[in-house]
Every structure is written in structure tokens, then in C-alpha cells.
Amino acid sequence: MLEKIDLNVTIDKAAYRSAKEALSNKLGVLQRKVFELKIPVLIIFEGWDAAGKGTLINELLMPLDPRNVRVHNLKNETYEEFNRPFLWRYWSKSPEKGQITIFNRSYYSDLEYRQSLDGVDLQGLMNHVNEFERTMRNDGMIIFKFFVHISQEEQKKRFEKLQKKDATAWRVTPRDKDENKHYKKLLEKVNQELELSDKNGANWTIIEGHQKDYATIKVLNTLATRLEKEIKDFENAPKIALKPLIHDNDAQYDTEVLDHVSLDQTMTGPEYAKALNDCQKKLYLLENEIYLRRIPLVIAFEGWDAAGKGGAIKRLSSNLDPRGYTVYPTGSPNDIEKKHHYLWRFWRDVPKNGHISIWDRSWYGRVMVEPIEGLCMLEEYSQSFQEINEFEKQLSDWGAIVIKFWLHIDEKEQLKRFTERQNNPEKQWKITEEDWRNREKWGTYKIAVNTMLLKTSTSNAPWIIVEAQNKEYARIKVLKEVIAAIETKLGKSKK
């Protein structure tokens, strides 16, 4: 994409001044519009060292209301970031609805480095990047990607200028000099990356960086023109009222997974006590081993209300070292979480290398409670399966073990447990009006769950159905499945 660029374009001072004033006023207005309409905007600046990204970002900030702009400088990863999937820091820093977020450098600058680190090839990482941008766009985000371009000679000249002054000489690092020396080879790589990621709705705009004034106007103009168009499209789009998407009498998928689960398992007290003790001891040692080998473990618990998720999680974690694991209970999203993509809060809690994250309910709420209660649109619901599969694939590619449990009981057993809770003063708080209301929708939930189990059971992250009619049996099955998954990953499996 860079070959055809003429770097000698300029603008004269008078034209610059009048264009800048007009565009600045326009951007101020557009920013307020974006805020009112709750549209998230992401602006990525990539480009050569010393191409002037910082200056352009400052020029862009001046007309904007700082209350709704964030700038993130993303050169080197921190230790926390380095020990997470490479998209982790971009998820966490992605703009709130209504906010403009500027990335000074981005995942595009990380690709080379992460390739060596994660053992995933460029195309694989690029897939993750394209998935990220598509996921964000589907959520309504407007994405701008600027590549600020200068020639090898221009870069050299700028480095020399910086080196002349004591206060700025440190800015030119050996790596920068290296970049200048191998400019031509790098140019090819950059070209390839730009091509692989120039997708519809997330296209690259090349900024000719030799003359600052020209570059500034091109950035401001690109933003103003497209924001104006996107806002108009947004305002003209038909408003779709949210409504429940799944109903009790909907046609079911052919395969009704849950109908083929038998629930007649039993386990005696002494049998349970021994198995529990054995499994917990084993898991403690495995926790140490995955910590040592830097393998992250992601476990999601789903299941019917009162199926015993909490009890199973307690038995799973009670002999672990609390430095190694965290339990994340998932309720309704809070105000901040609502301003982001529904996966945002789960990305936030992705474990560090060697650590364990356990979710009591998870991102699967998106394909159960949300469509049933009418909290998302049909299009969003349909996209979610792919987005969720990509999320879990990205975790697996990074090296994580991903385990998902569906704790299954039947309707009668649930009623028994609800009634028990209701009649026990110490357990009454566990049962709410909402639980009873959800129970009435058992049939609807069954359709949603069957669909979910089919569509999101993948080779890298299959669903494990836990027969939970007998609590002891269920708890031991959970422990054994976690142990088996770790052993397989460690190459210890007897299979």
C-alpha cells in the first residue's frame, strides 16, 4: 500500500490555517454528537519512529473536549500485559460508548514480537487482530487507522536533529537506528501487515508525514468526513425495539443435547470423602505445576439455578493456593461494564500466565438470559456464537486450558432444592423472586441452552456436561475433569 504514496505533498500556511479552523470547529460538534449517540470511536496511530505521531495526536486533541477523549501510549508491554494474550491490553483500553480513544501504536506494532513469544504465526495473530476489529465494529464502534509515513532519508534527518540536543538525544535508541538502517526490509513487512489488515470498516489511511501541516489537515479531514457520514447513517438507521428472541414453542435444533443426559448417578459418603481428598491433593500439585510452566487455566461454570455451581467451585478451590486462583461471580453488568462490549469484563479478568480464573456464570449469559429477556438484538445474538468461539480460541492459541461446565439437573430436582432453600431460614437469602420467574421459563431456557451447547462446543473448548442430580457425584466429576484437562495439557494423560 505504501509504494504509490507521494511523500512530497504540502499545503501552504494560509490554506492550512483556514482548513484547520473549519475542521476543528466541525470536530468539536461531531465529538458532542458521538457522545450523545453513545458511539465508541477508536483512532489508531501507527507509523515509523519519528514520523510525528505524537505531534499529530496533540493537534487532534486540541479541538476535542478532554472529558470524552483518552490517549493510550502502547509501546512496550508492562509485566501484567506481557503475561496475558496480546489483545488483552487493547480490550481493556477500548473506548466506552460515546468516547474517543486514541492508541499511539497498537497491536500492529506488537505483531513481530508476539510472534516469537506466543509461537503463533503472523497470519494467526493477524486473524486475532481482524477478529478484534470486526467484533468491535459489530458492536457499533467506528475505527480509524492511520499509518504515518516518512522516507528513510527523512527519518535519518529527524534522528540527527533529536540527537543534537541533550534533552532529546535519549529519545533516539539503538533500536531506532536499527530501524532506519533496515528501513527497506521493514517497509516490505509493514506493507504486508497493512494489506492483511485493510478490512472493510477498518481501512488504513496513509498519512504523508513529511510536512506537519499537510499531515495534520489530512488526519482532521479524514476524521471529520467519515464521522459525519457514520453519524448520519446511524441516525437514519431504523430503530429496532428490543424484545424476547426465544420462545417456549420455538422449533428446536435437531439434536437436543440435554435430552440425552441421564441423571441417575449415585455416590456413597465414604466413596465421596475419599475421592474428594484424593482429587484435591492431586489438583494442588497440578496447580503448582501449571504455575511453574506458566500455563493459564480458564474455567466457566454454567447450569440451572440451584444446580450446585457454588458448591462445586468451593470443592474445586478449597485446597488450592489462593495466590494462584480467583473466582469471578458474574451478575448483571455495572454502569461501566454496560458502556463496553459484553465480552469486555471477561477479557478484563483473563488470568495471568500460570494462574487460574474460575467464573460462576460467564460470558454465556449473552446467549441465554440476554436473548430470552430481550436484552440484545437478533443480529447481536447470532454474532455472539462466533465471537465467543473466537474469544476462547484466542485464549487457547495463547496457551490457556479452557474448560466449560454445564451443571445439569431436571425440573423436579430444581423444585425440590428451591423448596428446601425457601424453608431453611439460613438459606432463604439464596432464593429470589427472579429464580422462581426463571424457573417458569424452563422450556425457553432449554432451547437456548441446547443451541448454545451445539454452537459453542469446539475442539479447543468443548462443553463438559456434569450430571448434577447427585451433588457429590457432580463435585467429583468437576474435579476429575479439571485434573484430566491439565494432565492432557502437560502430556501426562493416560489416554
Add this chain to the structure above:
Amino acid sequence: MLEKIDLNVTIDKAAYRSAKEALSNKLGVLQRKVFELKIPVLIIFEGWDAAGKGTLINELLMPLDPRNVRVHNLKNETYEEFNRPFLWRYWSKSPEKGQITIFNRSYYSDLEYRQSLDGVDLQGLMNHVNEFERTMRNDGMIIFKFFVHISQEEQKKRFEKLQKKDATAWRVTPRDKDENKHYKKLLEKVNQELELSDKNGANWTIIEGHQKDYATIKVLNTLATRLEKEIKDFENAPKIALKPLIHDNDAQYDTEVLDHVSLDQTMTGPEYAKALNDCQKKLYLLENEIYLRRIPLVIAFEGWDAAGKGGAIKRLSSNLDPRGYTVYPTGSPNDIEKKHHYLWRFWRDVPKNGHISIWDRSWYGRVMVEPIEGLCMLEEYSQSFQEINEFEKQLSDWGAIVIKFWLHIDEKEQLKRFTERQNNPEKQWKITEEDWRNREKWGTYKIAVNTMLLKTSTSNAPWIIVEAQNKEYARIKVLKEVIAAIETKLGKSKK
């Protein structure tokens, strides 16, 4: 505090089981109470390596509802934490109102290390710690501090046991062995730290750690007993309705700072253009220099509505490298921020070493809008001055330059600017009903501001009053004052 501890205490199995069951049930109930009453609870675990802190934390987690508990393991600082004041990570991880937060190790473990890093002596750091705990307690937090104690021989035995198995041998580090070797010397230091920080409302409880069962019951019992008492006190405390605390006709402080500010400065166009250019160039070089020397810079802007804070901040930042500074506009706190101490969100944005944080409005809202609008209690308002001074002192002690600007105009000038905004379609959005309402309270604000300027002008963070009737003059004064403060810190001042 440790000399008198008898480590040979035990509990038999039957007593342990019944006590544990009773205490677990009680803690479940108390936790729900704490959540309903929105009381934040902090539980700190300190103690020798291998004393069993992890196990005790797990035992404590079992009876609790995971939705309202967080565990933070705080052994080594991350890069982000290491480059901030040492209390930064504890502020950011402090419990929300209604939540129980457990620190596995805490600032007490950091003291030795931070002493060498920050060049502040033990007593100085201990003051910061005690200030932190007092500030939290004043905000309603219940604080528990457990020190889990074992003997030198017991520790040695436990290390040997860990070393026997491959999966756990790595847990015993050279540093651990060193701790065991120099146990007696360390014991003295620990004793000293415990004594210096055993304050009313944040007392230490020593946990005899030799027998796990005994230790568990002591932890659970300490929590249950005190939580029960604190909850009762909380419920019996008289409810005080919030109301405005400052009124137009209140008696003023003797020194009415603002009455002695003259506002007749002028500046011509060419004079301004030259000064602006000179100052911005100079500041750019100084930004580089403080980055190199790892000096953080904290700037707070306060002033009357329409006094020109935004314009001054733009001139201050427009020639800086955006990688080095961030502007934080302060509005009403969001849902998450409301669940924390009012300083929490400002602590969150404390800059990294070598970076600049600029606030457009700041923590001083606590002593202006809050008492005037009746958003805090009289006691809270009065405590705030000390808390704010301590906050800024902690930043200075850490090495930061702290600058606070009050942009001053008179009532007539404000009316002129408000009217201008109202009549200019492009600026109308800048003026709201609330601005007009606040203007009516000019006299009340003046009392609050005078009080604030007097009480929070400290030698390490004095207020700088900027005469802002002439915008150009004000902008240059801001730039010059920032330059002067940096030069003084760098030892370049001509004074």
C-alpha cells in the same frame, strides 16, 4: 508484641468442627449485613513465609459469598506499581462499600524495600501507612490485621517438607531460606513494625500458626466477634441527614485571600505570541528532562466557572509529547467511584515516575461543591483538609512536583463570559443551567474557596493564584509557574 505469644496452643478435632460450623454460619450472615449496610471491610494477612496465610485465607473464603469478596496477593510489585507511590496499589485495591477485601501481604511487607527505593525512612513510611488506615477508617471501613506467627524451628520444618516434593520444591526460594536463617534479627524488626502500626481501630491480632485448626478458629472468631459489634454500633449510630454546610452569611476566616488579588494585568498580542512560543519550547525540553530523571509532575486546576481552565490546559499541553502527559477532567463521580473514598479516583490517576497528570478540577471538589451542595457530612468536610494535605505530602515525599492553580476572575467578568457563550451558537454547549445556578452562590463559594486556600496551602504544595481576568496573561503565568517549579526541582532555579 510477639514475645508473649505462646505458640503451643491447640484445639481438639471435635471442638474445632463445631466451632467452625457455628462461626461459618455466623460469618455468612454478617457478610450479608455488611453488604446491605454498605460497609467496606479490609482484612490484612501478614506473617512469616510458610506460616499458612494461604490456607487460612482459603478457610475464610469458604463460608463467604464470592460475589462480595476479593483476594489480592501482594507480594512483588508490578512495574506499574513500582513506578508509583507505594500506597498506590493499596488505594486502588481497597474494598468497595459493602465488600470484603483480603490482602495476602500488604504495605507492611513493602516497608523495608520501599525505604531503600524512596529514600524515606521507616518512620516516614509508617506515617503514610497510619494515615492511610486512619483515612479509610474515617470513611467507615472496618480493618482487620492478622499476623500469622510461627517459630524459627517450625518454619524450617515446613520448608523441608515443601522441598521434598518436585511440585512444591520451587516454592522455597533462597530469600525464604535467608529469612529462616536471620529469623531472630527479623523478629525484632517485625516487632517494631507491629508496635508502630498497632493503632486504635486498626489493631493487630496475632495468630498462633503452629496448629492450623487453632489458627482457623481464631481468625474466624476474631472476625465474627468484631464484625458483630461494629455492625451493631453502625445500626445504633444516629442517622445524620445531609444538608448544605456553608452559607452566604457565614462568618469568614480573618484572611480573605481572594480579596487581596488584583486583576488588572494586561498583555498585548505580540507579547503573548512570543512568550507562548518561548515557554512551550522550554517546557518541551523540561518534559524530556523530568522523564529522564523519573520525576513525576502533578498539576491541579481549580477556579471559577469560565475562568479559562480549559484554555490554560491546552496551552500548557499542546507542545508536549502525548506519551508524557494525561489530562483528567473531573466530573461527578460514577457508580464505581461512589463506592470508594473520594480520593480513590485521584489516586488511581497518579502519574507514573517521569510522567505528568493534569486535572481539570480535582480532589478539591470535596471542600467546595460537596459542603455547599450538602453532599458530605460536617465531620467529613473537616477531616478532608488533613486528608488532602496528607495525600499531597505523600506525593511530594515520593518525589513528585505538586502544583495547584486557582484561576481567579471577578463576578462581573464571569457574567460577561457566560453571556458571550450563551450568544455564540458554537459555544452554547459550554454553558449549562447548573453554571447559572452556581453563579448565584458566588458568595458561598468565596467562603469555601478562601477556607480551602488557607487550609491546604502547604510548603510542599502551595496554591498558586492565577489572575485570569486577562486570558493571555493567565496562560503565560501558568506556563511560567510550571517551568519554575520544574527548574526548582531540577536545581536549575535562578532564585
